[in-house]
Amino acid sequence: MAGKKNENVLTSEFLAELYNCAITNNQICSVVSRYMEDSFLPDQQYQLLNTALKSYFNEYKTAPQYGIISQRLSSSRAVSELLEEIRDVATSVNPDGIRDQFEEYLKLVQFKKIFKEVSKKYEDGERITAMMSFTKEAVKLQQFTLKPEEFIDIAQTYEERLRENKVRHDNPVTKPVNSFYIDGLDEMNQGRNLRTQLSLFLAMSGVGKSHIARWIGYNAAYISGLDVLHIQLEGAASETTDAYSAMLSGTTTYEYESGKINNHTLEHLKSQLDTYKGTLKVKAYPKFGKEVSTTDIRTDCDKYREKFGKYPDVVIVDSLDLLTDASGRNWDAKSLRHKRIATAQDLKDLAAEIDGWLVVTYQATIENPDWVNDEKNVLTAFNTSECKGLQRPCTHLISLNQSKKEYRESTMRLYADKFRFCKKGEPFRIALDYEHEVFYDRVRTLNLPQDNS
Template identity: 45%
Template sequence: MSANNKTNVLSEAFIEDLFITCIEDSYILSMVCEHLEEEHLPDRNTAAVLKAFKDYYREYRRVPNYSIIQQKLAGKNGALRFWKEAYDNGEALATDECLGLLEEYLKRVEFQKTYKKAGEVYNREGLESAQQLLAKHVDWMRTFSLTESTYTDVIDTFTTRHIQNRAKNNSRGTIRAITRFYIDELDNLNQDRDLRGQLSCILAPTGVGKSHAARWIGSQACIDGFNVLHFQLEGSREEVENAYSAALVACNAYSYEKGFIKDKDMDAFTKELESIAGKLYVRSYPKFNQHVSTINIKEAIAEFRKNYGVKPDIILIDSMDLLNDSSGRKYGDSGERLKRIAVANDLKDIASEEEVWVVTTYQARIENPDWVNDEKNVLTEYSSSEAKGIAQPLTHLITLNQSANERREKTMRIHIAKSRFFPKGDTFKIATDYDHERFFDRQRTANL
């Protein structure tokens, strides 16, 4: 297709040119793999070709040739016919021209999707919700670019950027800010900053209570009126469901698990739960499943929204060290650090794209009991190999530290190893009550 005819980016001819460019231009291929999704394409044949490109690029990080894509499409007759026609008729585009056309294509397709969805939201939820959806799309259209300048003139754009910030804030005006960790010292330090779009990690050795900490945030946020989606990657579904049930009403976890709670108390707990405005959902994967990736997490969030008509406010993941990243790459033992960084970056993107607070746990492996029992020591990104690398994309790295003596006292030290919102380095002590699924026992903590 000649340059003079490229007026309709929604045409099949443009898709042909785009894919032909992908076998010659590695930068265009990387941008296509990052930004173009199968749902953006007009049919399953073009979507199959895109998947073939992505699968190859994910594994080899270089452009394929015609034959490689042809082999990957074996058995898909419609996709093979399209690919042959594209190869015969398509024409590779210049990099800048292709980026501009791809950007226009994405904006048009996203507009069509949003326009359709806005009508559905209007019929289901009313005018205000539809307006919020359209306002969010307008904000995305204003900021999305594949060809933006490397440099921004801060002075010349001062007023424009403030108007954009105001519009963005107004479009989110009805979205309630998430401001609490539900641990008093951390809440005081946070000073009501909104945690949406942020990624926080709780790092602790086995048995200290990182899962308790995650469930504490989840249960208290639910009681506070937020919608919580918890992904459990280790342990059984029943285990986490029972623990959350006890946490919501502060009953004895063992008694709930064994069914020992008296009927009168159960009636009182049921009535108490009726007053909770938030929702709490658990998605459990098989124990120690090494095949769950951040793609599964993202797909599950979309499935959750579709099935329940509820958008989560907080995503909890227990535990991040059992997640794989979205690249599908096999790192091996020597690449564990690179894998941790890739997973953390994926989760940071999810937090930003979904406008949620993502809280994850991570297991620290400390083999020296003397180091752990010395209460002058705390876990940091420097003293724990597991924390190296993941700290960079995190908003918060919070470590749980407990000596043998503190375990007997049911206390621990919380250390702020990293924070973008408030100073790092603080360490403070809290009391726990795990018998009643209370990670933070406010009364006992006040008396320490």
């Protein structure tokens, strides 16, 4: 009966072998936790087993073994009986063979999904788009594998890989993502690809975390022509959308909020809309309700792909400290640091899966105002006990530093506490124009006096 509902359901015989391996083998458990969906399973018992397996692996990063998974599912007689059945009927199969069969199954399911999506586009008259989409997805499907990376002979494959790199560089399938839109950071990055990377901006409350998030989002969409998804976890949705709108028109946020945009500005903006190649979408979560997890962020990205045919190039999350990880664990106050690290690791994994750049903000707390006002000091990951170790999953950790004097001058110092592929530099000062939603005022920055200290 289950087969009639979903032709993609796996057979009981194969599932017994697969879950026997997943319960005892770390690599298979990792694969099942990441790729198995409830729709692939024949009944509720298997779905409960799958949920328990994922929950354990996401928390401990290891296979649970029969004793632990049996205890976790002991309240359900039906699932306990299923576990005993799996244990009894499973044979000593090669885990690699089981993994390869699961890989072929996933490819078949994905192919059917691609074919359905492309067929719809073709029938809707989008023939060129359909063919290009099919070619791109077919290449990705061909490259998909659950196998660990093979041993690569550096010398013997040098020329082949060089040719592939040149073709990929000269004919990129995706648009380049390689700018922070702040000269000092771009000089450090030197044009390196930011796809699959996680960049975290650390600042005290009121200094400008949301400003820098929007600065990157706006410029990525309307200067670089990228597709940006901004996920707002704090404040009202209108605060974000109105600020972005003020950036579009070059006005103050107040002028946009109060509807005081003159006709000349409005007409000029309308004339520019067709020239914008990128897109900027905002998803805001209600201030009150369940805690948002990285699973919700992943779901938002999947929904984006379903609606727009691709994942966003850049995903902005404002801010990390209002997010929890995908394990479903109720973290206590003593485990806050581990929660932050697990959440950041989830986002780093998501960046790799969607082949996009994840930009997140984080609020630091410094209780000593004298420390903040001493401009020799800069925030690092170690300034606040709750985020020690947070830099590990991050490609970049950049702090925003502002004394009272700098606040009055509309300036601040940026410091790259971590910048992978690059040596740590010195803090550098930039000028701001928050009134017009400009995080980085290049002209004023270039005219700032040189710091010779």
